[in-house]
Amino acid sequence: MSEVKKIATRESYGNALKELGAAHPDIIVFDADLAGSTKTAVFGKAFPDRHFNCGIAEGNMMCVAAGAAAMGMTPFASSFAMFASGRAFEQIRNSIGYPRLNVKICASHAGISVGEDGASHQCCEDFAIMRAIPNMVVMCPADDVEARAMVKAAYEYKGPVYIRLGRSPVPVFDHRPDYSFTIGKGEVLAEGGDVAIIATGLMVYEAVEAAKLLREEGVSARVVNMATIKPLDEELVLKAAAECGRIITCEEHSVIGGLGEAVCALLAEKLPTPVKRIGLNDEFGVSGPAGDLLKKYGLCREHIAEVAKAF
């Protein structure tokens, strides 16, 4: 599986942040003793005067970031997804979401692909938690190209943003020279009319590969990269539902509260369409190598293809 280059989206984040930092003195970065892991240390090395470690105190960090935003700066605050969205939920809800402060929460080590650290660190609830907060934009990049573009778009957007990043290297597969990213817009990566696979994050590449497997078996699958979970690209989902008649959602997240439920809620109200959700089925993960875990929980091309064929 080494036909494509792999980069973890947290690496993309650190690099994009450093690039942005040079042009934008209003960027200030906060971390909670994980700067080496979230990759904000890349920014910190270049701009030590604008990188602040808050220690292991995520709740305080989010409100400190809110205060910096209230002063007109553009703070990026990072920790692992578990602690950013979980530990600091109420701080984000009340001090960032409610006042609509311009804080960018960039949370790494999300999902099951954290791997060996096990269930305590495998946050598969962050979409659900962050989606529920009014004013919050929720995004998850599929690869390095998208992650870097997303971080820049988040900077340009004025308001609270949650970006979910991964620990494990993922294939860099979108090499279009004219690539551009727009918050709230999904994109069709493969055309097809029998079923539409709507995926986010590292599941996008698996969905693309699943569509290839399906094509060999005569099933024409459309693949949609839904990088923005909220606001959802409703037009694109409704079009896929109308033209394909069946939808599969794929996310490295619980089937509760994430992309799958967002798609289901939309379709239930506007265009009832059969949906199969692929994700963590209301269960905790276990320790193990990331790639093996993704297979164990069905977060792989083979399982997507099986679900599509049986649909």
Next chain:
Amino acid sequence: MTEKERRELQITACKIRMGVIEGTYHAKSGHPGGSLSAAELFAYLYSRELNVDPRNPRWPERDRFVLSKGHTAPGLYAALALRGFFPWEDIRTLRHIGSHLQGHPNMNSTPGVDMSTGSLGQGISAACGMALAARVQGNPCRVYALLGDGELQEGQVWEAMMFAGHYKLDNLCIAIDNNGLQIDGKVADVMSIYPIADKLRAFGWECCEIDGHDFDQMEAAFAQARATRGKPFAIVMKTTKGKGVSFMEDQAGWHGKGPNQAEYEQAMAELNAQLAGLEAM
């Protein structure tokens, strides 16, 4: 300060107390007890300490004030109205649908409110972020925050205290309203936070303890805060919850309820008498 200046501050504090009673009476809810205990602080901040401009409430170099104990918004609103940020009549719309005066401070609805607060422990962290950002920006403003004593039970407060001490935020000055009471009773009984000043010093703060109803002590404390370099500054104020309204004084039950009509009339009569006494001096 001169006798006249002291009197003016006392009159302002008395008017703030009237605003607290007016607002919580018309809202039929709200938090009079902790608003009354901090009336002198609100009066001092908005009369003498804060460099703010009601005609330009978002002036970037203004001093910031974060009401970390956000439930005492009625006191803040009265102080802001007296300072000219919005009409005094607005006080009567407190907590009503359509009013800019939310139950807890909302920076996006009320002119002069620098941070949305209400969930205890969060405002002090935001104030730390403001002070740090001001330093990074080269903004000469100072950042102030008011905390409750019960609020010190929130773990996040101590995360923030650590942060401010670690980053030596000497443009940050907080006041702690030590009225000794919280919803369920005495702070000392519910969950003791004492000793306060020793804890703060251990966290790298410079600290002083004053009578929170004494303007001369308050003046000296804020002067000391402004002169302090390399450390954040905390003023621990011993106060009386419900101060100024006889039947509310030192009663935990007046933490979070509005007066009924009879109570309203009695409270206003007492405060009007205090005001008349001050103005006759």
